[in-house]
Amino acid sequence: MTKVAVLTSGGDSPGMNAAIRAVVRTGIYYGMEMFGIMRGYNGMLEDDIFPMNSRSVANIIQRGGTILKTARSKEFFTYEGRQKAVANLEKRGINGVVVIGGDGSFTGALKLSTEFNIPCIGLPGTIDKDLYGTDFTIGFDTAVNTAVEAIDKIRDTADAHDRLFIVEVMGRHAGYIALHSGISTGAENILIPEAETNIEEVIASLSEKEKRKKLVNLIVVAEGDEFGGANQIAKIVKERLPHLDTRVSILGHIQRGGSPSAMDRLIASRMGYHAIESLMEGRHNVMVGVLNNEIAYTPLEIAIREKQSISSDWLRIVKILAS
Amino acid sequence: MTKVAVLTSGGDSPGMNAAIRAVVRTGIYYGMEMFGIMRGYNGMLEDDIFPMNSRSVANIIQRGGTILKTARSKEFFTYEGRQKAVANLEKRGINGVVVIGGDGSFTGALKLSTEFNIPCIGLPGTIDKDLYGTDFTIGFDTAVNTAVEAIDKIRDTADAHDRLFIVEVMGRHAGYIALHSGISTGAENILIPEAETNIEEVIASLSEKEKRKKLVNLIVVAEGDEFGGANQIAKIVKERLPHLDTRVSILGHIQRGGSPSAMDRLIASRMGYHAIESLMEGRHNVMVGVLNNEIAYTPLEIAIREKQSISSDWLRIVKILAS
């Protein structure tokens, strides 16, 4: 009988529980013995591994966070650490691991498979949508909706006071949350790491709108924008346009939590199902993604190495719709 | 100068306002003169047409419903009616119409273009996602999320009482809302028009779960399921499994309203932008859709005639994950 363990690793994202549920239930359906590993690779190292059945994952599809908890593990990045971890898998006869997380988590999975020949499957669980090989990552849609709801609230206040709000959303290396939430809230400017920020253009556009008495303004910035986030932008705007009533809001950790959106539950369920199918078909050491509505398998090393790029079409739409 | 009018027609769907905004702002960006038509083809007939500018569509991206209102029009289905409507366009020099709605609305647009040679563009605005030629329709994602939030609430009660709930969602001819909301809430059975409903199988699965003391059960039914909706199913279940505590909930009209989800705002913005681009490029009488993440143009007659089909993969996933 095949024995498969599942873990969540790295930053948590909404929908991880739906993915765990799908992995466990599909495995059980196919007669596998299923295990959960607590706190990512830490639990593998510390032997915090336990059997899971259909009931273990009842009533979790709608919950944010992850019932398996998550963490980053320094020890696992040593060879000795991994040996210890693998011993804990082996003593239970676990011969497959599903890793739900981002590229850091997949690096661990790749080591497991190349050094110890343990079949691994990666599921893209990250709010940042910055993984190559998939159009969706588990948690992205929820994070965007959370940001949109927050910015809608901020706009009420901006509108009541004729203020400029500079809102910072998550995304250290990727601007997808900023792009999607900015378009969805009608932001006048969207600043992201993938496109050079021309601060003179931002100032000019604010200045021109001020002249037109279009006083409600909203700028959405990804935390990883090369200009340095909302506080930096605000500092410059206040110097250059001192009579604008400019405020900053940093949305922060609320973007990681919350009940997952329908989309995130759906793709998590679909990917979790295919993680097990993939193991059964002997397709190992790949990330399960969705490309053009079809399930797509990307070798873990490629998923880690390559990057997505943002279409310039979107940036053009931002500019035109904010006019 | 090009003059373009926009209208919403048929059942309203969340995101229609975001689409109107994108159409109007993109048109203005390209120097067009823009018009709004009230209450679908009725306003065209009754000359309820007014100029729109950038401010007309300010602060609407987040609103449910449609600022242009919507209706079905009997008179427009006569040739005389259409003549009268076209006269109202012509006296203003309107030489392009963007119609946001479903297949009934596109039929009107097709008549306008074939009989009177008025360039028309269709945008898929329907919560049912039953249009050929697009992976997304404006409003579908919001409707699914509304259904999911409602079913999550119902599950709290189902769980507290160990009840079976049969929840009916919208979808007269299409089971997409039922499919997506059912998977996302972990429904045990999902009954849709596109798949034959085997009531014996439903009874058997409930009966088997009852034996396993898995008492919380949820069935999601599309209103157009050939078995006749939630009340019909409940009647049979109550006869066959009389000691189950079976309840019905029909979600109804709440599924049409509400602030649009990020996804619906995004695709509405993108499609609205491309509606104008398409008119400018002389591509007429097509529906603007999104297929495999790319903008796709489907001739209106094909969008009306053809149907989407539901992948059997999904139905398999439902069965396995509910186990």
Place this chain on the structure above:
Amino acid sequence: MTKVAVLTSGGDSPGMNAAIRAVVRTGIYYGMEMFGIMRGYNGMLEDDIFPMNSRSVANIIQRGGTILKTARSKEFFTYEGRQKAVANLEKRGINGVVVIGGDGSFTGALKLSTEFNIPCIGLPGTIDKDLYGTDFTIGFDTAVNTAVEAIDKIRDTADAHDRLFIVEVMGRHAGYIALHSGISTGAENILIPEAETNIEEVIASLSEKEKRKKLVNLIVVAEGDEFGGANQIAKIVKERLPHLDTRVSILGHIQRGGSPSAMDRLIASRMGYHAIESLMEGRHNVMVGVLNNEIAYTPLEIAIREKQSISSDWLRIVKILAS
């Protein structure tokens, strides 16, 4: 050492978990031994009683439903049933019971105390807010907010189509949900069991608004209105005003579920705390309520017998604001 058990009974309501948490944690703080009873009086009868500690109630304050589940019990309404139930309490030395529920549940508690001398405390857990002796019941505020969010969505659609919507909310004997949700959504008419429904007046007011072209109309009806709920009202309106586009929406079970509002969590916490305080002070067989912001104790027999009345001031406000 005092041993106290807690149960939830009757229809579930959001905030019951917050109340359970407060009862258990306060009891533990004071050195009591705490127990949970499953499925209301059924669990007492069937000996489904288990010890609870601080961890048993961790991370439940935000959850809808009730972790102790709830039910109605026929057997408990016989003397023999109650004897059996009390035996199960006595063999554990349980000498106090906190019952969270409505008047049916309090009737059981009263029997326990009068027949078997078991100190009982009632906490008002019902979405209907129909209990005497308290300004708030656990779950009411959440139910009203759920109804309001649903009606806001329906209004989007009503507005887009110029329709009349007749929305039915819960409340078999009490019109509070209808009253509060109706005022909060700007309903033109609110029909409740506590006030005679003058259907001629309703028709006249709709007819007058139709003449003024105020086409968006909303009527909120309590299910227990003497005129017979939304479908009955709609039937009459359709006969009398056939050219109005009249629709019905019955909100149903969604009103019972969902994460409790801040207010419900707060009063549940406060009442749970005072339930234990009250037991400690030897004040038994009372319902803990909040009157004029102060904790108030009402003997169970009075809480069951007396009824709240709705101030006519509110009905006047409804009429004026809908004009």
Place this chain on the structure above:
Amino acid sequence: MTKVAVLTSGGDSPGMNAAIRAVVRTGIYYGMEMFGIMRGYNGMLEDDIFPMNSRSVANIIQRGGTILKTARSKEFFTYEGRQKAVANLEKRGINGVVVIGGDGSFTGALKLSTEFNIPCIGLPGTIDKDLYGTDFTIGFDTAVNTAVEAIDKIRDTADAHDRLFIVEVMGRHAGYIALHSGISTGAENILIPEAETNIEEVIASLSEKEKRKKLVNLIVVAEGDEFGGANQIAKIVKERLPHLDTRVSILGHIQRGGSPSAMDRLIASRMGYHAIESLMEGRHNVMVGVLNNEIAYTPLEIAIREKQSISSDWLRIVKILAS
């Protein structure tokens, strides 16, 4: 005929629109001529005053922000400024003003009435609930619910990572938002301006919980806590308990916006109605509040001068329930 103007002033709060609607509709019902003043006292100074009718306030009861916009005005704080403002009222014959705002706004109203003999009514519109003479302020309940939803999301992440989160909510001089949202989310510590913060006790309680492996911890701080907000607390915790994974989240401006809760719509409607009733009965220069469920009138100078105090009962409940 009586002519009454309404304005919103100071920080915006959810429910202000519901109050404007109630004031305008009640005035019209009683045959008054109604006016709106834009941007608080600024609009009075700059003669930005316009007539309002029943339609002006249609479909706004559910909207956050304020359609009359709001601002603080320096010029109004000079006598000359006020003379100019009053002239604008007088030329229209406006002989009553309803001011929706906080104590700063009421100070302006008091000047209007004492210096120029213009009858004023204050409505408590502030998210902080820090006004004397009322149990509810318009916007408080919504702000608390917004904070609670945000903290629920943060708890998902805290729980997934076993982190300590220190969350800062609004409240420069008042701890009500912190108190209510902290109790409602099960915070371990709640730090507010009204109670001395004993940082040693906070450290000791965290340290003790760490030993018990109760790793999920949440501290809610009012921005006006004398210890200096979340960042200051975090700095000390990190020094003293360096192996705790401690994070800060400052909720910020999202707390001011959003669709008002049912409670806020209801009290805003009730207070708006009574503002007009009060003017009609010749009761001037008072704030309309709700005390013990009854409408209560507090002279403006007392509403400005006196402060509410927080019951120590609540602080005791916090301590016990977090154990």
